[in-house]
Amino acid sequence: MKRILVGIKRVVDYNVRIRVKPDGSGVITDGVKMSINPFDEIALEEALRIKERGGAEEVVVVTVGPADCQQQLRTALAMGADRALLVQADGVIEPLVTARVLLKLVEREQPLLVILGKQAIDDDNGQTGQLLAALWNRPQATYASKVELQEGSARVTREVDAGLETLEIDLPAVITTDLRLNEPRYVKLPDIMKAKKKPLDTLSLSSLGVEPRVQLKAVSFSPPAQRQKGVLVKDAAELVAALKQKGLL
Amino acid sequence: MSTRILIVAEHDGTMLNPSTAKCVTCARAIDGAEITLVVCAVNAAAVAAQAAQLVGVNRVLTVENPANEHALAAVLAPQIAALAGPYSHVLGPSTTFGKDLMARVSGLLDAPQVSDIMAVDSPTRFQRPIYAGNAILTVEVAAGSKVVGTVRTASFAAAATGGAAPIEKAAVNVELPQHTRFVSISAARSDRPDLQSAARVISGGRALGSAEGFKILYALADKLGAAVGASRAAVDAGYAPNEMQVGQTGKIIAPELYVAIGISGAIQHLTGIKDARTIVAINKDGEAPIFEVADIGLVGDLFQIIPEIEKLI
Numbered sequence: 053m054k055r056i057l058v059g060i061k062r063v064v065d066y067n068v069r070i071r072v073k074p075d076g077s078g079v080i081t082d083g084v085k086m087s088i089n090p091f092d093e094i095a096l097e098e099a100l101r102i103k104e105r106g107g108a109e110e111v112v113v114v115t116v117g118p119a120d121c122q123q124q125l126r127t128a129l130a131m132g133a134d135r136a137l138l139v140q141a142d143g144v145i146e147p148l149v150t151a152r153v154l155l156k157l158v159e160r161e162q163p164l165l166v167i168l169g170k171q172a173i174d175d176d177n178g179q180t181g182q183l184l185a186a187l188w189n190r191p192q193a194t195y196a197s198k199v200e201l202q203e204g205s206a207r208v209t210r211e212v213d214a215g216l217e218t219l220e221i222d223l224p225a226v227i228t229t230d231l232r233l234n235e236p237r238y239v240k241l242p243d244i245m246k247a248k249k250k251p252l253d254t255l256s257l258s259s260l261g262v263e264p265r266v267q268l269k270a271v272s273f274s275p276p277a278q279r280q281k282g283v284l285v286k287d288a289a290e291l292v293a294a295l296k297q298k299g300l301l
Numbered sequence: 302m303s304t305r306i307l308i309v310a311e312h313d314g315t316m317l318n319p320s321t322a323k324c325v326t327c328a329r330a331i332d333g334a335e336i337t338l339v340v341c342a343v344n345a346a347a348v349a350a351q352a353a354q355l356v357g358v359n360r361v362l363t364v365e366n367p368a369n370e371h372a373l374a375a376v377l378a379p380q381i382a383a384l385a386g387p388y389s390h391v392l393g394p395s396t397t398f399g400k401d402l403m404a405r406v407s408g409l410l411d412a413p414q415v416s417d418i419m420a421v422d423s424p425t426r427f428q429r430p431i432y433a434g435n436a437i438l439t440v441e442v443a444a445g446s447k448v449v450g451t452v453r454t455a456s457f458a459a460a461a462t463g464g465a466a467p468i469e470k471a472a473v474n475v476e477l478p479q480h481t482r483f484v485s486i487s488a489a490r491s492d493r494p495d496l497q498s499a500a501r502v503i504s505g506g507r508a509l510g511s512a513e514g515f516k517i518l519y520a521l522a523d524k525l526g527a528a529v530g531a532s533r534a535a536v537d538a539g540y541a542p543n544e545m546q547v548g549q550t551g552k553i554i555a556p557e558l559y560v561a562i563g564i565s566g567a568i569q570h571l572t573g574i575k576d577a578r579t580i581v582a583i584n585k586d587g588e589a590p591i592f593e594v595a596d597i598g599l600v601g602d603l604f605q606i607i608p609e610i611e612k613l614i
């Protein structure tokens with residue numbers, strides 16, 4: 053079966069103002085709104101569109117994380133994913149561990165394509181897609197803004213610093229999404245009801261034979277340096293004068 | 302393990318990218334570092350000569366292969382991994398080139414990656430921004446592990462030139478994949494300074510209203526010798542090309558002067574400009590969050606103010 057695997061991470065919603073705990077042990081996540089990582093919503097949307105065009109038959113979403121992540125997986129099912137896998141793991145999961153889990157699932161599910169976000173907006177690591185591609189020894193096309201499937205290959209346009217780069221990659225492969233790839237659909241109420249009946253399986257790290265290794269220890273968290281509040285000028289002339297005074301003009 | 306650092310040079314075949322000199326400064330902040338720069342190219346001579354001049358670099362390795370014509374991570378990563386053996390650290394810039402490549406290297410080496418290094422506390426301890434820069438994480442890499450890292454270029458000054466490191470050819474015998482092929486790149490050629498290294502940057506937001514509207518920024522930028530940037534909203538709306546986007550998901554920059562025009566100042570945008578020396582904001586809404594970080598603010602209509610500024614300089 054032509055299948056697409058999509059990685060979904062549950063993260064603090066991008067609208068939440070992040071605060072570091074006073075004791076520096078982390079950021080405050082109690083009671084804040086959690087959502088699907090925005091890049092992963094785009095990954096799922098792309099997978100669904102490929103399926104709708106007949107390029108795939110099944111879209112499977114996967115999350116590595118605590119039981120609470122079921123909520124985001126249900127949302128993904130309501131968006132249109134066919135089934136969901138929760139690989140239950142508590143605590144911090146490092147990108148190399150996530151990539152190993154994804155590799156195990158790739159071996160089981162034999163997808164045509166794995167689509168992930170280019171980065172998770174909590175840890176901002178931006179590694180998992182490349183790590184999986186390395187471990188799997190398959191192509192990677194990161195920062196995708198356009199994906200065209202062909203027979204056995206894909207053409208992917210990537211947002212790079214210099215502009216837009218197009219690659220041709222053989223399938224199976226890993227693609228990571230950039231924000232302009234598509235605009236994710238809204239979930240409709242009847243779909244939420246339907247999603248309750250879709251399969252959501254829970255697995256454990258040990259059943260996959262993956263060890264939750266910790267190679268990166270978080271020592272402390274601190275708030276970023278604050279910029280001093282500046283001055284307001286009243287017109288263009290004052291602005292130019294202020295810049296000249298600072299030696300900037 | 303002694304501290305030997307391998308830095309992957311970013312270049313376009315003829316010019317060394319300024320991001321590499323910033324990686325050198327980051328590497329020099331690691332105690333007792335011995336620094337090797339590697340240039341993978343078809344013909345590496347010109348780039349290697351520039352790399353050899355960076356002060357602090359102990360030697361430059363060149364890896365020449367026709368397969369290195371375009372910087373494909375799948376092709377470069379096995380070559381870097383093959384060279385990585387004797388090194389304690391393997392670093393690259395946090396540009397799209399470095400982010401794409403280094404994590405693949407990390408996977409091949411089974412070594413953890415520290416992304417976006419903004420400060421070095423010790424050879425195994427680093428600071429990096431998380432949550433779009435709203436928190437700073439200090440992270441310790443497990444003892445005995447190789448460290449792969451990407452360097453947040455806005456956090457480090459460029460290493461000076463004037464050095465003369467020896468250049469050596471390295472032989473790398475690894476099979477390179479054929480599964481990834483370069484097709485094309487469309488890069489808007491511009492005579493303006495490069496956004497990532499410019500001393501002055503003028504950025505426009507949604508308020509510019511159209512690609513036509515952006516022209517008044519270009520005119521001002523040309524007068525100031527500035528690069529032009531854009532908010533994501535402006536890029537999404539098609540007013541400016543994607544390579545001009547500044548912010549969490551665009552470019553992270555640290556110019557002497559940053560002028561935000563008709564940009565509200567969303568956290569994702571501010572992440573990209575935090576290290577600018579002086580921030581100027583022009584916005585008609587005095588409550589816009591951009592004024593919380595601006596050194597100099599001017600409340601008013603940009604379409605009236607920009608022509609006035611142009612006349613005054």
Ligand SMILES: Cc1cc2nc3c(=O)[nH]c(=O)nc-3n(C[C@H](O)[C@H](O)[C@H](O)COP(=O)(O)OP(=O)(O)OC[C@H]3O[C@@H](n4cnc5c(N)ncnc54)[C@H](O)[C@@H]3O)c2cc1C
Nearest residue numbers: 506507508532533534548549550551563564565585586603
């Ligand atoms: C995961 C994620 C990543 C993101 N990454 C980025 C990123 O990298 N970079 C980025 O920029 N954004 C990013 N964003 C988007 C960000 O949240 C904002 O939506 C965006 O920055 C808003 O752009 P803007 O300020 O141009 O538009 P708006 O927020 O619409 O602001 C327009 C401003 O112009 C002012 N204005 C209007 N008319 C005039 C006038 N005539 N004269 C003067 N002022 C005027 C208004 O008062 C307003 O403040 C990201 C969002 C997400 C979810």
Ligand SMILES: Nc1ncnc2c1ncn2[C@@H]1O[C@H](COP(=O)(O)O)[C@@H](O)[C@H]1O
Nearest residue numbers: 059060116168169171172177178179180
């Ligand atoms: N715990 C996770 N579960 C599922 N997918 C993940 C997880 N962590 C990361 N990913 C995927 O990998 C992408 C990049 O994440 P990161 O490397 O952590 O920035 C995300 O956008 C997801 O698609």
